[in-house]
Amino acid sequence: MNFHAFLRGGAVCTAALAALLCTPLTCFADESSTAGEIAADSDEEPEAKTYTSGDYTYSVLVDADDETHRGARIESYSGSETEIEIPAELDDLSVVSLGDYAFAGAADVTKFTLPESVTEIGKYTFAACTSLLEYVVAEENPYFEAKDGILYADEGESLMRYPIGRKPTDYTVPDGILRIGHAAFADCSSLTSITFPDGLNFIGTAAFSDCTGLTEVVIPDGVELISDFTFNSCTNLRSVTLPDGLREIGAAAFSATALESVTLPESLIVIGEQAFIATPMTEITVPGSVSDIGYSALGWDVKPDGQLYCKPDFIVRGYANTAAEDYVKGTEYENICKFEPLNEPEPQNADGGDAETEPEKKSSGVVKVIGISACGAAILGIIAAAALSGRKKKKTPAQKEEFEETGAAEPDDASGETDAPEQAAAAEEEETSDDEA
Numbered sequence: 001m002n003f004h005a006f007l008r009g010g011a012v013c014t015a016a017l018a019a020l021l022c023t024p025l026t027c028f029a030d031e032s033s034t035a036g037e038i039a040a041d042s043d044e045e046p047e048a049k050t051y052t053s054g055d056y057t058y059s060v061l062v063d064a065d066d067e068t069h070r071g072a073r074i075e076s077y078s079g080s081e082t083e084i085e086i087p088a089e090l091d092d093l094s095v096v097s098l099g100d101y102a103f104a105g106a107a108d109v110t111k112f113t114l115p116e117s118v119t120e121i122g123k124y125t126f127a128a129c130t131s132l133l134e135y136v137v138a139e140e141n142p143y144f145e146a147k148d149g150i151l152y153a154d155e156g157e158s159l160m161r162y163p164i165g166r167k168p169t170d171y172t173v174p175d176g177i178l179r180i181g182h183a184a185f186a187d188c189s190s191l192t193s194i195t196f197p198d199g200l201n202f203i204g205t206a207a208f209s210d211c212t213g214l215t216e217v218v219i220p221d222g223v224e225l226i227s228d229f230t231f232n233s234c235t236n237l238r239s240v241t242l243p244d245g246l247r248e249i250g251a252a253a254f255s256a257t258a259l260e261s262v263t264l265p266e267s268l269i270v271i272g273e274q275a276f277i278a279t280p281m282t283e284i285t286v287p288g289s290v291s292d293i294g295y296s297a298l299g300w301d302v303k304p305d306g307q308l309y310c311k312p313d314f315i316v317r318g319y320a321n322t323a324a325e326d327y328v329k330g331t332e333y334e335n336i337c338k339f340e341p342l343n344e345p346e347p348q349n350a351d352g353g354d355a356e357t358e359p360e361k362k363s364s365g366v367v368k369v370i371g372i373s374a375c376g377a378a379i380l381g382i383i384a385a386a387a388l389s390g391r392k393k394k395k396t397p398a399q400k401e402e403f404e405e406t407g408a409a410e411p412d413d414a415s416g417e418t419d420a421p422e423q424a425a426a427a428e429e430e431e432t433s434d435d436e437a
Contacts, residue, residue, distance in 0.1 A: 053090040055079030061097060071096035082108050088115035098125045107131055110165060115141040123205055130187060132165040164188040173197050180207050189213055196220045203230055212236055219243050226253045249275045251294065271297045278302045283315035287326035293327040298335035310336045311335040317342055
């Protein structure tokens with residue numbers, strides 16, 4: 001199978017592919033770039049100048065900090081060996097990088113051995129090496145290692161490439177793997193089931209592209225990005241479970257699959273170009289969180305001649321005035337599918353009640369509080385009056401005479417108080433004396 005197969009089905013996008021998943025020698029750049037061959041007013045990078053050494057074609061990388069420090073990047077291989085030991089040097093230049101398509105499509109190779117010097121591997125370096133059984137890495141290489149013939153990086157946390165010539169059917173990614181590299185299982189048509197470990201947080205570009213045996217995939221929580229072409233041309237993939245927390249679906253990530261439906265999580269923000277093109281889906285619900293939907297991402301298909309077209313009966317459901325409505329009704333992409341607005345959810349208060357009746361509830365509550373307070377105040381008044389009444393003292397004949405002689409007001413029967421505290425104190429003393437007698 002041609003290694004470009006995972007780009008078929010009209011799903012080729014103009015979007016840029018994800019960055020390489022490995023530890024690159026970032027201080028190096030193409031010789032042509034460092035030589036100043038890029039015009040100041042041009043956004044296009046020149047093609048790297050290449051050289052030939054035996055069966056290898058390579059380009060020269062130059063240390064951006066020291067132009068005397070140079071290395072080689074293998075761009076292609078023209079030999080016929082079935083077990084390839086990648087050279088550590090070409091024309092006295094250390095081989096530090098393997099280009100994007102350096103060995104892609106080498107269908108007869110069964111074994112690759114990487115030298116100590118290699119620090120970078122391209123996206124599709126070993127794509128469609130359908131007979132490959134084993135990777136071997138020099139022990140001194142600080143960037144890569146091989147375990148049981150599988151290529152790893154980042155101290156074993158990244159599964160870079162699986163030798164698909166082993167023709168696995170059910171495969172469980174080992175515990176502790178946090179990342180799966182670009183094209184790691186691409187073109188592995190024998191693979192029918194893949195199980196991911198907890199903790200996985202990254203799946204690379206075209207990682208499972210053209211895995212035509214896959215029928216169901218459950219992507220674990222923690223994965224926030226499904227990269228470009230991840231499951232492109234998985235023609236029997238009928239079910240996919242997307243994780244909560246997913247933020248972006250890359251370009252052509254599920255193009256040319258057998259998906260009839262998919263549930264998009266509320267965390268999703270971006271749906272890339274042609275993400276679901278050429279699938280049997282007839283409708284999709286787009287959450288309000290989505291703010292960017294790429295060209296022909298939803299409701300598009302591909303004619304036998306490769307021409308793209310929008311399905312007029314495809315239904316996009318979403319909230320009004322969101323990216324979902326803009327995608328259908330906007331003029332930028334000429335989408336002719338149908339838009340069905342979703343009802344806005346009723347606003348809820350903190351305890352889940354209906355917010356529209358909240359003012360009434362608050363008003364009723366205030367009335368109840370006022371009523372309770374009034375009753376409480378009345379009760380307290382009664383209690384206070386009773387207490388004061390209990391403290392009322394009998395008036396002695398002497399007190400009566402005193403009030404009559406002085407013309408002072410008698411104590412109020414309701415309050416038990418007098419206008420003269422001194423008189424009340426004297427009366428109390430007299431009463432005490434009488435009690436003692």
